[in-house]
Amino acid sequence: MIKTGICTLAIALAAAASADELYRWVDEDGKVHFGDRPPMQAEADNIGDELQPINAADATRARKATQRGQRDDLQKNYESRKQRKQRQRQQQMARACQKARKRLRALQGRVAFVDENGKEIKTTERERQRMAEKLQREIRRVCR
Numbered sequence: 476m477i478k479t480g481i482c483t484l485a486i487a488l489a490a491a492a493s494a495d496e497l498y499r500w501v502d503e504d505g506k507v508h509f510g511d512r513p514p515m516q517a518e519a520d521n522i523g524d525e526l527q528p529i530n531a532a533d534a535t536r537a538r539k540a541t542q543r544g545q546r547d548d549l550q551k552n553y554e555s556r557k558q559r560k561q562r563q564r565q566q567q568m569a570r571a572c573q574k575a576r577k578r579l580r581a582l583q584g585r586v587a588f589v590d591e592n593g594k595e596i597k598t599t600e601r602e603r604q605r606m607a608e609k610l611q612r613e614i615r616r617v618c619r
Contacts, residue, residue, distance in 0.1 A: 497523035499553060507550075522553065572618035575610060582607040 498510050500519035513519035586603055588596040 496521060520553065520556070522549065568617070572614065575614050575618065579607060579610045579614060582610060
């Protein structure tokens with residue numbers, strides 16, 4: 476009796492743990508897929524924490540009516556999260572570009588480099604020009 480209860484508990488815990496992991500990805504053909512493990516060949520988003528559990532007794536009556544709505548909600552949530560991540564990446568890139576441009580302006584004038592201890596690091600004009608050119612190429616490549 477105790478062993479059966481422990482096995483049932485272990486199975487229930489395993490099912491609950493795996494229910495938290497649901498992945499969504501889009502294949503090369505544009506098809507949307509869902510699975511309990513992320514694919515190796517594509518980037519997947521873990522959407523398990525966004526799903527609400529459904530009572531099995533109620534699900535048979537309401538499944539058809541709510542299934543389409545749930546898919547639409549899931550798709551909308553995915554799209555909004557994707558857009559939010561894209562905005563965050565754009566903001567991070569804009570901040571990085573702003574810092575790079577500021578460094579470039581500083582490199583284009585007279586420069587004295589200082590290490591973390593406050594001691595001056597000797598650099599030649601040629602090294603300064605190389606650093607400025609490298610930074611300028613990187614800004615052109617990455618920043619718009």
